Amino acid sequence: MWFGFWLALIGLLAGALIGLKIPLILPPLYAKSMSVAALAALDSVFGGIRAAQENHFDNKIFLTGFFSNALLAAGLAFAGDRLGIDLYLAAVVAFGVRLFQNLAIIRRHLLKK
Amino acid sequence: MNKSVSISILLVAVVLGAMMVFQFRTTSSIDKGVSLSREQELSIERKQLERDILHLQEEVADLTAKLNEAGQGQTGTAGALESQLARLKLYAGLLPVAGPGVEVLLDNLPDRARPGGVSGFDNIRDDDLLKVINELRGVGAEAIAINGQRILSTTEIRLAGNHINVNLTKLSPPYRVSAVGNAGALKSGMEIKDGLVEYMDTLGISVKVQIKDSVQIPAYTGAVHFEYAKLAQRR
Numbered sequence: 001m002w003f004g005f006w007l008a009l010i011g012l013l014a015g016a017l018i019g020l021k022i023p024l025i026l027p028p029l030y031a032k033s034m035s036v037a038a039l040a041a042l043d044s045v046f047g048g049i050r051a052a053q054e055n056h057f058d059n060k061i062f063l064t065g066f067f068s069n070a071l072l073a074a075g076l077a078f079a080g081d082r083l084g085i086d087l088y089l090a091a092v093v094a095f096g097v098r099l100f101q102n103l104a105i106i107r108r109h110l111l112k113k
Numbered sequence: 114m115n116k117s118v119s120i121s122i123l124l125v126a127v128v129l130g131a132m133m134v135f136q137f138r139t140t141s142s143i144d145k146g147v148s149l150s151r152e153q154e155l156s157i158e159r160k161q162l163e164r165d166i167l168h169l170q171e172e173v174a175d176l177t178a179k180l181n182e183a184g185q186g187q188t189g190t191a192g193a194l195e196s197q198l199a200r201l202k203l204y205a206g207l208l209p210v211a212g213p214g215v216e217v218l219l220d221n222l223p224d225r226a227r228p229g230g231v232s233g234f235d236n237i238r239d240d241d242l243l244k245v246i247n248e249l250r251g252v253g254a255e256a257i258a259i260n261g262q263r264i265l266s267t268t269e270i271r272l273a274g275n276h277i278n279v280n281l282t283k284l285s286p287p288y289r290v291s292a293v294g295n296a297g298a299l300k301s302g303m304e305i306k307d308g309l310v311e312y313m314d315t316l317g318i319s320v321k322v323q324i325k326d327s328v329q330i331p332a333y334t335g336a337v338h339f340e341y342a343k344l345a346q347r348r
Binding site for chain 1: 117118119121122123124125126127128129130131132133134135136137138139140142149152
């Protein structure tokens with residue numbers, strides 16, 4: 001368990017470094033899509049943590065869920081922007097609700113131990 | 114914890130970290146400026162203004178061209194009017210002129226040279242001068258002056274005592290009639306057989322006609338004023 005935690009921390013730091021070193025900045029038009037993608041990814045991560053605590057963590061589901069959620073959210077937000085529909089709001093609400101649910105369940109699991 | 118799970122956790126963590134930091138950078142760079150909608154609004158406004166500028170520039174060019182045209186028209190009209198005015202003044206005798214022509218000198222013969230030796234009664238009359246002017250005009254004199262008095266269309270030539278009034282100015286002999294025109298024609302017109310010179314000779318007046326390359330004729334110096342004549346309505 002603690003090994004996984006440290007692994008995740010190291011990965012985050014490495015990712016942060018990479019993110020700092022990326023030499024380009026997203027044009028404002030795509031910033032919304034990117035933010036929704038980040039939210040979806042975050043949701044997937046918390047979902048993974050919750051699954052791990054409930055002991056039914058599946059690596060394949062975790063990986064595919066992470067990338068497909070992020071890409072789908074970004075794609076929806078982008079398409080919605082093009083169509084004049086604020087679809088990214090739907091993504092924000094959906095993933096936000098799930099995020100808080102997952103956080104609540106994680107908190108309960110931590111407290112029950 | 115098996116190997117594939119570790120790898121997937123690492124991969125996800127790296128991607129998540131990169132994404133979040135990248136997003137953070139993007140957002141902060143946008144927040145430095147203005148919001149997205151405001152930027153779009155401003156860019157739309159800017160496009161509108163650029164269109165306006167283009168439009169106004171076209172208008173400026175158009176108006177400048179029109180102004181130039183108007184100015185040219187005005188100066189052209191003014192120039193035409195001025196030259197017309199100058200020409201009319203020249204015809205009317207309000208401008209001094211010079212040119213080839215003749216000078217006719219009329220004087221009383223000395224008593225002894227007179228036919229029949231008659232003396233005493235005077236001498237050159239107004240109708241003599243009128244005849245001279247008439248003759249000169251008849252052969253194409255364009256400008257005539259007597260002793261520096263320009264002959265206009267309104268000029269009177271009138272005997273007044275011992276003098277002859279021309280343009281209300283008293284003139285006395287000898288009379289020098291200057292005329293601009295074809296000098297040869299003027300001279301031969303005066304000196305033609307049975308012409309004025311011979312006729313005047315019988316009256317005891319000596320007439321000398323001199324051809325000159327440049328005869329100076331002054332302008333009429335008085336005022337031209339019509340009190341009764343008005344422009345007739347043209348139909």
